[in-house]
Amino acid sequence: MRTCSKKLINKMDNLWLFYGENTYFLNQELKRWKESFIEKHGDINIETLNGETCAVKDIIFACDAVPFLGEKRLVIVKNFISSQKSEETDRKKEDQKALIAYLKQVPSTCVLVFFEQSVDKRRALFKKIKEAGTIKEFENLKGTSLSQWILEEVNKRGGKIEFTNAQFLAEMTGRDVWQLNQEINKLLAYKEDKQISREDIEKTVSANFNVSIFAFVDAVGQRNAKKALDLFHGLLDRGESLQMIFYMIVRQFRLLLQVRYLLDKKFDYRTITSKLKLIPFQTPILCKQALNFSSEELKEIYRILFEIDIDIKTGKIPATQDNQKIFILVLERMIVKRGFLGGVTSVV
Template sequence: MIILLYGEDTYRLRQKLKEIVSGYKSKHQSGLSFARFDEKNFDFSEVKNIIEAVSMFSEKKLIILENVVKEKDFQKDFFEYAKKNKIKNNQDIIAVLFQEGKLAASVLKKKVNMFEEFLPLKGTGLTNWIKKEVSKNGGVIDSGAVNELSFRVGGDLWQMSNEIGKLVGYKKNNPITKEDVVLMVKSEADLNIFAAIDALAARNKKDALRLLHQHLNQGVNENYLFSMFVYQIRNLLKIKDLMEKGTPFPLLAAKSGLHPFVARKTAQQAANFSLDQLQTIYRRLLEIETKTKTGRAGILTALDLFVVEI
């Protein structure tokens, strides 16, 4: 039997491989019929020796060939050998071809018994995965926190897994909220929202558009992106208004109701705008929100026009 596992989502790819190996070892505990090769120690002659050797305990053989599918001549040599020795029809041999990253697999799929591609998760697929992973870790999470995590981390499930473990440990038996995620999860998305707004302040419309679309290309929901944009402008308005009223810097967080870290970052950015500018931007965003809710405009088109016109 030949199994092909490949894809860019290396976290789920590795988890699948781990599942196969664990399942095998639970049934065949001697480990004498298990072999694993990667691009550093791959030797095809040794692979053939293992396949052809007589198993002492009549165990199935599991052979993992890791990240060698793209190696020169591998596909030609392996599949010629597999065809000659009828490995595809041999239920006592399991050969797993494991390849991280993109792979031109249309031809390979016809030569294996089973295949699975692991593409980066986004949208509903990503949020469903987050919910399951939190539950698996013994935690509870509300929908706002799920969306916030999805926005901040995106499809990097290695980081997502670490962040979920951290949040579950922090909240123990209490539900994870959006505020917890904002507090504990550092995000490139945050930086890009800040950067997009900085670009607006500098009248650099090209950069502002690029940064906004960068999130959309990564699968972030456009409605959620818009809500984050509104959220940050609203925070800027709060802080700028307090600053112009002479509120001491140490009191900005308490007066605005923002976390001290968020208040500090927002105050730094507020220096790039006048209060009138922020009020104009905020009014324009509210107009966009009204138009999109009544179906008179799509959020993405309206946001693009907003950046161009501001």
């Protein structure tokens, strides 16, 4: 992630673009800017426009408006660039050209901020902002960078956490920074001495959906039926869709079958990552999980999952929201039978 500006609003250039996948950092930066602006100029001179519905003339009008009882206005335009389509009408294309031309003359009394989750860097408007203003990209944190952020955030909020526990917390939440923010607050409220341990995380943190699925498959691989059942029912208790749980289990075992095949062929991590188009940090974890099963076990599991899928689609196993008992029973039976292993040939 590119570092956030430390300048105050009244010292800034007046044309900016904030964008990036890390929507938590993106929103936090905008929040800091608004707070800084309000402290200096008050909130009456802040205007936020929905870029998906507003016209170019609305943006220009908002920028040209005279500040009320203040020196500056802050105009925030959300999702304007990403909402522009390549097959625009001639009128809209002319409007965009007019906006690009206007950016050269945004009055000094206005700070104009475009706010986007994603942008097409080939578009003329992006190029113009890059040329005339300042662009800040907020990228997702990965690996040690995310763990370091957790360490710093916990410390900033008056708590303490070891680096290895910060890594574990990141894994538990699937590296979702929005959830991490909530879980850090929850952990610090839970701990009187503010020292966060691995046990605290296990007791308090709601595991990310993908992480829970991974943990479920791990328990199956370890032949730990009780843990697998607990994780399965934990997902149901959280209100996760039963069909979504099932299809994520299918997806995970399909991945493991592919990984196991490549491991048996003696491919290294880099090749496996490339062939399966994995995120690099996933590869060693998936390889380790795949080795909990033999190739034959994974084939048998996937065969049974495929049969269940057919039974759902043909109506043999009811899977409607108000009739899920048989579906749940089928999955529970597979879990109890040590992860579908041991000669299971029928599940219904």
